[in-house]
Amino acid sequence: MSKRASTKAPRDAPTPGARKANGKAAKAQSKTAPQPTVPHKPQLRPARKRPTHARPTRSADLARMLRRVPKAAWVCAAVAILNAVCWSILIPPLQGPDEQAHYAYVQQLAENGSLPNGSPEENFSPEELTAMRDLEFGETILNPATPAMPSRAKREQILHDLSLPQSRKGDGSVGVAASEPPLYYALQTIPYELGSGSNLLTQMELMRLLSALMTGVTVLFVFMFLREALPAAPWAWTVGGLCAALSPLLGFVGGSIDPDGLLFVVCAALFYCFARAFRRGLTPRLAATLGAVIATGLLTKVNFVGLIPGIAVGLILLAVREARVSRREAYRSLALAGGIGGAPAILYALRNLATHKPLLGIVSGSIQQLGPHSVSAELIYLWQFYLPRLPGMTNDFPGIFPPLQIWFKGIIGRYNWLETVFPGWVYTLALIPATLIAGLCARELYVRREALRSRIDEFAVYLVICLGLMALLAGASFVGFPTLAAGDSEPRYFLPLLALGCALLALAARGAGRRWGPIAGTAIVVLILTHDILSQLLEVSRYYHPY
Amino acid sequence: MRVRVALAICLTLTLIAVGVSLARTPPVRAGTDGTPLPTEVGATFAPDTVCQGEEVVPKGTTIVRMSLLSLLGPRINLRATGGGQVITTGVRSSGWTGTVVSIPVQPVARTFSHATICFTLAKRQQLVNYRGANTTHSPAVSNGTQVLPGRIRIEYLRPGKESWLSLALPTARRIGLTVSGGGGIVLVLFALVLTITGLTSWLIVRELG
Secondary structure (H helix, E strand, O other): OOHHHHHHOOOOOOOHHHHHHOHHHHHHHHOOOOOOOOOOOOOOOOOOOOOOOOOOOHHHHHHHHHHOOOHHHHHHHHHHHHHHHHHHHHOOOOOOOOHHHHHHHHHHHHHHOOOOOOOOOOOOOHHHHHHHHHOOHHHHOOOOOOOOOOOHHHHHHHHHHHHOOOOOOOOOOOHHHHHOOOHHHHHHHHHHHHOOOOOHHHHHHHHHHHHHHHHHHHHHHHHHHHHHHOOOOHHHHHHHHHHHHHOHHHHHHHOOOOOHHHHHHHHHHHHHHHHHHHHHOOOHHHHHHHHHHHHHHHOOOHHHHHHHHHHHHHHHHHHHHHHOOOHHHHHHHHHHHHHHHHHHHHHHHHHHHHOOOOOOOHHHHHHHHHOOOOHHHHHHHHHHHHOOOOOOOOOOOOOOOHHHHHHHHHHHHEEOOOOEEOOHHHHHHHHHHHHHHHHHHHHHHHHOHHHHHHOHHHHHHHHHHHHHHHHHHHHHHHHOOOOEOOOOOOHHHHHHHHHHHHHHHHHHHHHOHHHHHHHHHHHHHHHHHHHHHHHHHHHHHHHOOOO | OHHHHHHHHHHHHHHHHHHHHHHOOOEEEEEEOOOOOOEEEEEEOOOEEEEEEEEEEOOOOOEEEEOEEEEEEOOEEEEEEEOOEEEEEEEEOOOEEEOOEEEEEOOOOOOEEEEEEEEEEOOOOEOEEEEEEEOOOOOOEEOOOEEOOEEEOEEEEEEOOOOOOOOHHHHHHHHHHHOOOHHHHHHHHHHHHHHHHHHHHHHHHHHHO
């Protein structure tokens, strides 16, 4: 931490003792540490003068920006990429979550040059259907008793069948991916085309590598978020960054073809931008960046819609703060962020109008489905989806305790199609470190309650973002209820909040105090590493068992 | 220095955890009732007890694998009887997902022919499908009265003799079948995990130490 930064943020600043303890790391990072502003007082910026010399190019700006990223962040990103590559090797082809549908979407874009037709059917290309048949896709998913590739003869058969001339064009139906926006799939057409001279299996491997790279970018943004949000303890950034990088769930998603991979990048970038804006003010440049992030999110996955209420609250709060200095600039920033961010949604609505489709497209269908239900029934369901049932509530999950059996177990490990799980005792054992970490985190939040209070608006925005996503997922699950309780209850849907989760882990490490903090941080990171390795072994036992 | 010591201790514990995992023996199939898949022979939303006779429960069985499909399955109580006595019992807690569910049971002392397997599904809000094949030969019976159109596939597992570690080579070959590079890819995997561990340790010492 630089001396300047430390003196500017006394509440967050480490004590001399802590600086001494962290000496080497602090020195190494002092050059790159952010310079926080006093909360609630946006920095006064001098009037801009027209530069007399040539304006630096955008690439030079980018290079300068990248040079400011600490080395530790790059290492965390590298660890995340390597981890996702490990997972990409271990997950058999088409066994990532809904991977068959995501691959079909990419193939549709690459081969037909058009968006899917919106049908949830799985009339994929003859080539992909051949691969699904040969890989015994239907028999393997959800069935831990069936291994991925039982014999060498089977592999030879697949390679032979895929070498036959077969059409790569489907009829435009891409299964469950039909409702997703196209950005991630459009990016995936690059590795798809690179591998087009080879077979489907090679193309999938290349596409998974792109997902792995996205995982690295996610972790980079998580690290940068921690650097902005917890400026006083540089070592805690590393704890949070490594926890993100080693997260088995992130590796699992990053090792397969799944638009969640890009959604995680966008959400981590979003949290970084907000943390930066709350510390340094919402400049027009940052507002434009936020707008671009929002637009990218809307073009990536429908789930991003759940974050919109929190984003709106955040932008309004930032604009109000900014207006204390310059009302004009505040409105300009707000308009920039809102305009750029909302552009895809507006264009989509206009396109729907022009083609005589429902104004909100696929979202309209979801709203209609929600229509006949009573609001109170939905609220009760939403509550029980995450929290223990209260007296007087009807029991929507008889025999199931969702906080434990869906969410906690999900975080610890329910991979592939949710059928790949650890033995029951592992989840019970995991309650011990989870409780310790939660306790340390709570202690740190209590000790720093003054600092929390001074940044209450920032935390309120993060909370609204969380609640928005939770409401969206519970709402989507409620659509299938009561025929299907707890549908859409996959823990990976919460990884857009990875940055916040890692901040909590970093806080837990800090909660152990100045003397024991780095040791607690070490223990937490190695715990996640162990969790990751054991999860990979679980994946091996699921798909490659010899019995 | 303290961070280095903590790191060394934690990594040692990691190594022990991995070692213990690899020393475990995966269960092997001891027998099956031979019912083919994947016809659906029944489904229920309500609590249900299903019994299926003419089963052969092999000696040493510790897991009974039932072909039941659910996305968030209920608690299952299993009871196997034969020759007028209880052969074994077992329980699987709720929250399971898949097309098969493994129910751990008390080890079976000897092989029992003509056994009856009964399982009870607890109260829930989730559909459970019974999977197997249509047949008139000793079909499964639901709630003591309703005869199902066929039998549910059941498999019996017992502890294997070889540990995961001793199965490393065939497992590596299997991993190699799904990706380019063959069995050698496992060496790449191993190198990647070592690199991840090395980079993580280096960064911890550099930033936290």
